[in-house]
Amino acid sequence: MTQTSLPEPDAETLRGLGDLETIDLLIPDCNGLLRGKRINPSALEKAYSAGICLPASIFGADITGNTSEATGLGFEIGDCDLLCRPVTGTLQAIPWTEHTSAQLLMEMFHEDGRPFPGNPRHILRSIASRLADAGLRAVIAVELEFYLLDNKLDRNGHPQAPVNAHTGQRDATTQVYYIDDLDSYQDFINEVREATRIQRIPADTAVAEYAPGQFEINLEHRDDALAACDDAILLKRNIKAIAAKHGMQATFMAKPYGQLAGNGLHVHVSLYDPQGNNLLAGVQDHATTPATLRHAIGGLQQSLHDAMLLFAPHANSFRRFQAECFVPLNGSWGYNNRTVALRIPAGEAHDRRIEHRVSGADANPYLVTAAILAGIHHGVSRQIECDAPITGNAYMQTKAEIPRTWHDAQTVFAQSEWVRDYFGEDFQHIFTALKAEELRRFEQQITPLEYQWYLRTV
16 A cells, blocks of 8 residues: 555555554444444555445444334345445544554445435535535534443442542532542543544543533534534544543433433534624624524524434433423523523624534434534525523523424424425435334333332232
8 A cells, every 4th residue: 555545634644653453444323323344554545546335224223233124224225335435634543542543434425426315424514515505604613521430330220420539439429610520530531632632633621510420521613514523423432432441431321310410412603604704793682683693593493393303313312301401491592591502602792603502412413513504504594583582591481392202303303394405305214214213122121110110009
């Protein structure tokens, strides 16, 4: 393999990696799980020149890895392979392995070069292009919350916080933004920071969140929505791998503890015109709110129901939606207010942006961002007006309006003309079928609580 056969900047990266032993070819599926192949370095040139084959059924794989035949991506098409090609600029070292290794993101295409419609990265690219055609450029930043857990479950089979390295005890209290908690897990945080530096993932701040062992790592803003979501998906891989190296488990499950805060995926988005002006900038009051900001919020409010399955894609996702848990229950918005769904953070007018606070950290960042940009395009292109901003506690002033169950979210998604318009009929079918199969299998399970309540009493 010659180094010059790779496009820049990947060729430059390869020259600095030394003697590689393995390379992981990664493709995020509909659930945001990384699937792919581990290859020898000698096969890298072929991956760039001819592509590598993976079965289309990886986009019909449910959360357990089983192919949902109802997607039409399994036996119906002979479980056929399609070509996957590298995403230029994503070749990176893997710093946490004992041997010298690297990773590379891939995308799936039909044989004639058409993007495969079940690939979430293609979906996001298509929607971002519609914004660009309207003269709008989105700048995106992603925030991810997660829990660090002990590798061992408690005596009831439930997750538990890890033992604090400083105190020798399990953390049991909530100390939001507590610096001592960052100190207690400094070795883990420092290794994540170093890994993101090596991989050129623009991680910014780390904070202790609202529960024992819960943290948030923020990513810097990007003027490329695809790159912003690449950062998020690879940051999750970093965090999980490094937590395991430190004898812990990291989870992005939306609600791992019933009585504690859930994990959110918050997306910050601002809009710029071709001259570099922030179209959301303006005075911080409703009477003088810029039209583009009003219409963007209006579109996000109107599309919230249709997109809910993308924001909350799993059964556990809906455990997170509880009042006064910093999780929105409707499409409310407001300035500098964490009780609403669409928050306009405090700051200078030229930095004005929308913080979308609906999604759980278990959601696929490509699909979440695609839904947000589609909602914004929907609102701006149709000049949809938003309602009045909320001041104070939105939980006391508004009603819960979002689909509150996994089943309801699936029904709305499957019937939505908005989803069909922005995500395509093929993807709508694939994702609907995938989630319906997961729901069917989930509802076949009998929970311990059912045995406790009913086995002897009825």
